[in-house]
Amino acid sequence: MHTSADRLYQAAKLLRDISGQSAVARLLNESPQTVKNWETRGVSRSGAMKAENVLGVRANWLITGEGDMTSGSVIAPREEFLPATPTATDLVRIPLLANSGSMGPGNEVLDSDYVVGDLSLSSHWINQYIKPGNIRELRFIHAHGESMAPTFSDGDVLLVDAGSRDPAAHEGVYVLELHGKTYIKRVRMRMSGMLEVSSDNPTIKTVDELNGDHEVRVLGRVVWAWNGRKL
Incomplete structure (x- = not known):
């Protein structure tokens, strides 16, 4: 799996308790096939920007893995x-x-x-x-x-x-x-x-x-x- 897609799934689980290709696709209003393509080709720039708006993760972190995952202005994961x-x-x-x-x-x-x-x-x-x-x-x-x-x-x-x-x-x-x-x-x-x-x-x-x-x-x-x- 492409590292950027792996980071996207990690963020979706941590911040929204959402797992799986279909669930992430629904969250970002993308087709399951698009998200599947990200698993091999990497998350697109437009997909990363959408994840930034929906999840609060930094688009640059998703694509490169550099810097902090979030800007700090997002909803925190529940204690569990x-x-x-x-x-x-x-x-x-x-x-x-x-x-x-x-x-x-x-x-x-x-x-x-x-x-x-x-x-x-x-x-x-x-x-x-x-x-x-x-x-x-x-x-x-x-x-x-x-x-x-x-x-x-x-x-x-x-x-x-x-x-x-x-x-x-x-x-x-x-x-x-x-x-x-x-x-x-x-x-x-x-x-x-x-x-x-x-x-x-x-x-x-x-x-x-x-x-x-x-x-x-x-x-x-x-x-x-x-x-x-x-x-």
């Missing part, structure tokens, strides 16, 4: 699909904060980051897929609203790396504090050197430029997401 069975010593407790981020008009910021609970993750999984600078900087928050659909949905639980606060160095989705409210927005660097803040939802897409006049606090970068939908 983690690459290694966690043990008591392998588990890391990540705090769940009372503060939440808005994918819409903004949520009021609480006076402090109250911890309302925690979720346990395998350190092996964290180091393999998240690769934070410091595991102790990871936090969970809830997200509300529709402005980041289809990347995230209302009610998703987001894993945030509070140690990653420089959008100029690492473009992605960030938790921002502005005028006493928190927002979840995509931040990227323009060719002008200014930071662009936008929503992913094409029906309500808004774009703003941070030119230094805004008093914006970057609270962390979203590195993964869990949701309550059955995948």
Whole structure:
């Protein structure tokens, strides 16, 4: 089997619990014969781009195997699909904060980051897929609203790396504090050197430029997401 097709099947199993040629074909809206051809010839560029949109895997990773599998803005596998069975010593407790981020008009910021609970993750999984600078900087928050659909949905639980606060160095989705409210927005660097803040939802897409006049606090970068939908 071609290595790119093997990577595609690995990603489909890990991220969507989908196995087999026919199931992957249905997921990508391709014919089974097309996917079968990929097994011998390799995943096409258009197929890799479609997998990037549907699965969240990087097209370049699918084709070349280089870099990270995902960009971090995808739905995480359920615990039973983690690459290694966690043990008591392998588990890391990540705090769940009372503060939440808005994918819409903004949520009021609480006076402090109250911890309302925690979720346990395998350190092996964290180091393999998240690769934070410091595991102790990871936090969970809830997200509300529709402005980041289809990347995230209302009610998703987001894993945030509070140690990653420089959008100029690492473009992605960030938790921002502005005028006493928190927002979840995509931040990227323009060719002008200014930071662009936008929503992913094409029906309500808004774009703003941070030119230094805004008093914006970057609270962390979203590195993964869990949701309550059955995948």
